[in-house]
Amino acid sequence: xxxxxxxxxxxxxxxxxxxxxxxxxxxxxxxxxxxxxxxxxxxxxxxxxxxxxxxxxxxxxxxxxxxxxxxxxxxxxxxxxxxxxxxxxxxxxxxxxxxxxxxxxxxxxxxxxxxxxxxxxxxxxxxxxxxxxxxxxxxxxxxxxxxxxxxxxxxxxxxxxxxxxxxxxxxxxxxxxxxxxxxxxxxxxxxxxxxxxxxxxxxxxxxxxxxxxxxxxxxxxxxxxxxxxxxxxxxxxxxxxxxxxxxxxxxxxxxxxxxxxxxxxxxxxxxxxxxxxxxxxxxxxx
Amino acid sequence: xxxxxxxxxxxxxxxxxxxxxxxxxxxxxxxxxxxxxxxxxxxxxxxxxxxxxxxxxxxxxxxxxxxxxxxxxxxxxxxxxxxxxxxxxxxxxxxxxxxxxxxxxxxxxxxxxxxxxxxxxxxxxxxxxxxxxxxxxxxxxxxxxxxxxxxxxxxxxxxxxxxxxxxxxxxxxxxxxxxxxxxxxxxxxxxxxxxxxxxxxxxxxxxxxxxxxxxxxxxxxxxxxxxxxxxxxxxxxxxxxxxxxxxxxxxxxxxxxxxxxxxxxxxxxxxxxxxxxxxxxxxxxxxxxxxxxxxxxxxxxxxxxxxxxxxxxxxx
Amino acid sequence: xxxxxxxxxxxxxxxxxxxxxxxxxxxxxxxxxxxxxxxxxxxxxxxxxxxxxxxxxxxxxxxxxxxxxxxxxxxxxxxxxxxxxxxxxxxxxxxxxxxxxxxxxxxxxxxxxxxxxxxxxxxxxxxxxxxxxxxxxxxxxxxxxxxxxxxxxxxxxxxxxxxxxxxxxxxxxxxxxxxxxxxxxxxxxxxxxxxxxxxxxxxxxxxxxxxxxxxxxxxxxxxxxxxxxxxxxxxxxxxxxxxxxxxxxxxxxxxxxxxxxxxxxxxxxxxxxxxxxxxxxxxxxxxxxxxxxxxxxxxxxxxxxxxxxxxxxx
Numbered sequence: 001x002x003x004x005x006x007x008x009x010x011x012x013x014x015x016x017x018x019x020x021x022x023x024x025x026x027x028x029x030x031x032x033x034x035x036x037x038x039x040x041x042x043x044x045x046x047x048x049x050x051x052x053x054x055x056x057x058x059x060x061x062x063x064x065x066x067x068x069x070x071x072x073x074x075x076x077x078x079x080x081x082x083x084x085x086x087x088x089x090x091x092x093x094x095x096x097x098x099x100x101x102x103x104x105x106x107x108x109x110x111x112x113x114x115x116x117x118x119x120x121x122x123x124x125x126x127x128x129x130x131x132x133x134x135x136x137x138x139x140x141x142x143x144x145x146x147x148x149x150x151x152x153x154x155x156x157x158x159x160x161x162x163x164x165x166x167x168x169x170x171x172x173x174x175x176x177x178x179x180x181x182x183x184x185x186x187x188x189x190x191x192x193x194x195x196x197x198x199x200x201x202x203x204x205x206x207x208x209x210x211x212x213x214x215x216x217x218x219x220x221x222x223x224x225x226x227x228x229x230x231x232x233x234x235x236x237x238x239x240x241x242x243x244x245x246x247x248x249x250x251x252x253x254x255x256x257x258x259x260x261x262x263x264x265x266x267x268x269x270x271x272x273x274x275x276x277x278x279x280x281x282x283x284x285x286x
Numbered sequence: 287x288x289x290x291x292x293x294x295x296x297x298x299x300x301x302x303x304x305x306x307x308x309x310x311x312x313x314x315x316x317x318x319x320x321x322x323x324x325x326x327x328x329x330x331x332x333x334x335x336x337x338x339x340x341x342x343x344x345x346x347x348x349x350x351x352x353x354x355x356x357x358x359x360x361x362x363x364x365x366x367x368x369x370x371x372x373x374x375x376x377x378x379x380x381x382x383x384x385x386x387x388x389x390x391x392x393x394x395x396x397x398x399x400x401x402x403x404x405x406x407x408x409x410x411x412x413x414x415x416x417x418x419x420x421x422x423x424x425x426x427x428x429x430x431x432x433x434x435x436x437x438x439x440x441x442x443x444x445x446x447x448x449x450x451x452x453x454x455x456x457x458x459x460x461x462x463x464x465x466x467x468x469x470x471x472x473x474x475x476x477x478x479x480x481x482x483x484x485x486x487x488x489x490x491x492x493x494x495x496x497x498x499x500x501x502x503x504x505x506x507x508x509x510x511x512x513x514x515x516x517x518x519x520x521x522x523x524x525x526x527x528x529x530x531x532x533x534x535x536x537x538x539x540x541x542x543x544x545x546x547x548x549x550x551x552x553x554x555x556x557x558x559x560x561x562x563x564x565x566x567x568x569x570x571x572x573x574x575x576x577x578x579x580x581x582x583x584x585x586x587x588x589x590x591x592x593x594x595x596x597x598x599x600x601x602x
Numbered sequence: 603x604x605x606x607x608x609x610x611x612x613x614x615x616x617x618x619x620x621x622x623x624x625x626x627x628x629x630x631x632x633x634x635x636x637x638x639x640x641x642x643x644x645x646x647x648x649x650x651x652x653x654x655x656x657x658x659x660x661x662x663x664x665x666x667x668x669x670x671x672x673x674x675x676x677x678x679x680x681x682x683x684x685x686x687x688x689x690x691x692x693x694x695x696x697x698x699x700x701x702x703x704x705x706x707x708x709x710x711x712x713x714x715x716x717x718x719x720x721x722x723x724x725x726x727x728x729x730x731x732x733x734x735x736x737x738x739x740x741x742x743x744x745x746x747x748x749x750x751x752x753x754x755x756x757x758x759x760x761x762x763x764x765x766x767x768x769x770x771x772x773x774x775x776x777x778x779x780x781x782x783x784x785x786x787x788x789x790x791x792x793x794x795x796x797x798x799x800x801x802x803x804x805x806x807x808x809x810x811x812x813x814x815x816x817x818x819x820x821x822x823x824x825x826x827x828x829x830x831x832x833x834x835x836x837x838x839x840x841x842x843x844x845x846x847x848x849x850x851x852x853x854x855x856x857x858x859x860x861x862x863x864x865x866x867x868x869x870x871x872x873x874x875x876x877x878x879x880x881x882x883x884x885x886x887x888x889x890x891x892x893x894x895x896x897x898x899x900x901x902x903x904x905x906x907x908x909x910x911x912x913x914x915x916x
Contacts, residue, residue: 021383059572059573075572076572077572077573077574078573078574080447080448081448081453081455081456081573081574081576083310083572083574084328084329084455084456085309085310085311085325085329085330086310086311086572088321088324088325088328088329089311089321089325091321099383101448102456103379103383104379104387104448104449104456105455105456105457105458106387107387107458107460108328108329108332108456108457108458109456111328111458112324112328177758177760177761178691178758178761179758179760179761179762179764179765180761180764180771180772205888206888206889211889212764212771212890214641214771214772214890215640215641215772216625216626216627216637216641216642217626219626219634219637220626220627221626236772239774243640243774244636244640245634245636245637245640245641248634248636359736359738359739363742364738364739364742404906408906420906422676422734422738422905423902423905423906424902424906426842426843426898426901426902426905427898427899427902427903427906429898430842430894430895430898430899430902431895431899433767433892433894433895433898434891434895434899436763437764437767437891437892437895438886438889447752447753447759447763451749451753526742526746527742527746530739575753575754576753578749579746579749579750579753582743582746582747582749582750583746583747583750585743585746586743586746586747589739589743
């Protein structure tokens with residue numbers, strides 16, 4: 001009798017209760033088949049060594065960073081309206097949804113599989129770490145998380161030392177689209193990562209994570225180092241470069257304007273991509 | 287009339303079946319494995335049934351407005367009611383993100399009523415023409431404010447855009463249960479009062495002579511129309527053209543008697559929504575094109591067709 | 603005469619404020635002169651010319667359709683242009699400059715043509731407001747199609763949405779040149795044909811009696827409007843209500859004579875948009891609110907006031 005009772009309790013040892021944006025996730029067993037509906041979740045899973053069974057990749061496998069080294073997965077289509085049918089067919093244990101895009105469908109997602117709604121889009125570094133630990137909890141991979149974070153912190157400390165020589169320089173990170181240029185503020189991922197490794201970021205006066213600016217505002221901010229994320233096609237920054245105003249930028253005169261890849265720097269937002277970003281900076285000799 | 291109803295009903299049933307069959311996963315409806323049944327029951331069936339409920343709501347709100355404003359070009363989207371409802375819905379989504387989605391129709395109704403209140407306050411004697419014109423300005427006012435809310439946080443734009451383009455993605459049985467009783471009650475109520483609504487094609491004086499109270503009646507029906515329109519917006523997001531054109535098409539088929547127009551318009555609207563949903567899930571698989579977009583595409587040629595026969599119907 | 607002087611003063615003050623205040627570099631702070639010449643001056647000129655273009659187009663349309671409630675935005679011409687521009691951007695054009703001029707112009711021409719036919723169908727209708735409603739439906743149509751393009755072109759969605767809000771941010775000398783080419787010739791042409799337009803407004807029969815051809819004159823008028831609106835939409839995106847409100851105000855202040863009203867409209871429109879640009883930077887400082895939102899909200903409120911007082915049916 002006692003033996004039977006004892007065995008009944010063993011599965012309950014995992015029993016995770018994780019509260020998230022839309023409620024509480026209750027899992028009896030650690031999740032194995034996970035569906036990720038936003039890119040930062042993919043990074044989190046990859047950092048834990050897990051390949052999600054499906055990703056909402058907007059139909060474009062190129063959007064997933066190769067550095068993440070994940071295996072094969074099924075695409076469920078657009079992030080803003082992923083195919084619920086494909087998700088259902090895969091019979092996942094856990095769905096990771098973005099609060100901004102998928103809150104509306106929470107009820108239905110929960111009917112398909114236990115769902116966790118997190119702030120995925122436009123978050124800063126600390127918030128991503130928080131998501132990472134919640135995801136690790138749901139997967140029962142807290143040990144792996146600790147090991148990975150130790151590696152990550154060691155890497156960050158190494159980078160900190162390397163960047164000490166430019167720690168007085170003001171850095172600005174921005175993204176250029178066809179219609180305009182948006183700066184990222186300290187509420188965004190890359191700038192908050194910079195702060196973690198001791199770099200000095202321009203204080204922009206904006207509170208949103210990303211904000212559109214014009215050329216005059218850029219000149220007012222006048223950073224020492226300017227990093228611009230871009231895609232290969234013709235974008236607004238190409239027009240700005242032609243303007244005579246571009247030449248009065250401090251960073252232009254000192255030759256410290258750098259162009260970087262948009263997918264790496266803005267899409268993934270997690271600890272693995274953070275490390276890849278820092279390695280990219282090393283390559284560019286920032 | 288009966289023949290037309292049956293034809294439309296059959297068409298709706300056919301397209302329902304096609305819609306239920308359509309989707310990324312291919313399976314036969316008669317031989318479903320338990321997994322397929324899960325997809326069928328959780329995802330496809332609620333959407334399809336929701337179309338059957340939302341169609342009458344959209345048709346009603348358009349038909350009522352067209353009657354009481356005596357203008358065939360009235361509808362909740364043109365008169366700004368949809369714009370106000372969607373602004374209210376958007377602000378709820380942005381500023382109260384954790385709220386359960388069943389509360390959304392409450393807020394959209396509040397928004398619709400604000401638009402109605404403005405129309406009422408400014409329309410003075412609520413003559414048909416001033417109703418229509420005021421509505422237009424209200425639409426632009428609310429959609430500008432919507433743009434302002436959206437532009438404040440550019441990241442929200444993506445989320446906002448999916449809300450602002452009526453979509454059936456992610457709609458579950460919760461939405462169906464929310465729509466079921468109100469729709470049936472309103473449908474029954476309007477059919478009951480259809481005679482009164484029919485009187486609105488005459489002038490105010492004639493109406494008084496026939497024993498009706500024009501201002502009160504207008505007020506009453508306007509509120510019902512706002513309710514229908516904003517419930518639809520709260521459940522699906524704003525969808526254009528259906529409320530405008532389905533009553534028009536119904537009138538083309540069966541004449542002006544609202545007792546006939548309302549059922550036919552409802553069936554047309556149901557068919558339209560089902561067809562749009564079906565197409566949206568089929569043409570760009572696995573990407574889903576929102577219902578609101580497809581209804582607009584279908585609406586464009588229909589609108590021009592209506593306008594061409596407008597020449598004949600000017601006396602209306 | 604007094605009114606003109608007052609308007610002149612208001613305009614100059616507006617330009618001064620718009621040039622120097624509420625920018626990133628505060629008034630009095632040391633400002634690199636390139637910013638002044640490459641950023642601020644073009645912006646103010648563009649604001650003024652766009653305001654003037656839309657107002658001129660508005661007063662012409664109101665005369666040509668004999669409907670005091672017409673304007674390029676209300677009649678859907680703006681939306682036609684916006685749709686074609688979005689299509690062009692979707693097919694790979696960039697967001698600024700001359701590349702958009704062709705699709706923009708194509709859009710306004712088609713919008714005007716479509717409206718021309720609508721006007722023909724509804725001519726002699728006892729409810730002139732039906733033209734307005736038809737124009738609004740046309741606008742709705744185009745807005746829906748534009749929405750479709752915006753959604754389907756995934757990579758450009760955010761950019762297109764921003765553009766559709768309408769703004770004078772980031773305008774350069776290229777935009778100024780575009781507006782010079784669209785606005786001034788149209789202004790001159792309008793003045794040359796002013797007498798003929800005046801007659802046309804009185805009625806087609808009257809025009810025929812005086813030896814004019816009303817339909818070709820009307821076509822010409824619509825053509826001028828198309829060019830004006832194309833210039834405005836291509837540089838600043840679709841802005842609503844300016845073509846509606848400014849002519850109204852101008853007629854109220856300067857009197858009904860077409861010549862005076864037209865000239866006053868042009869200057870009044872320029873003034874209003876310069877101030878709107880200023881307000882767009884003030885409301886949510888340091889954020890910029892797209893000018894289209896301001897013209898939309900202010901315009902709608904004014905229009906509501908008009909319809910409440912039922913002055914419009916005069």
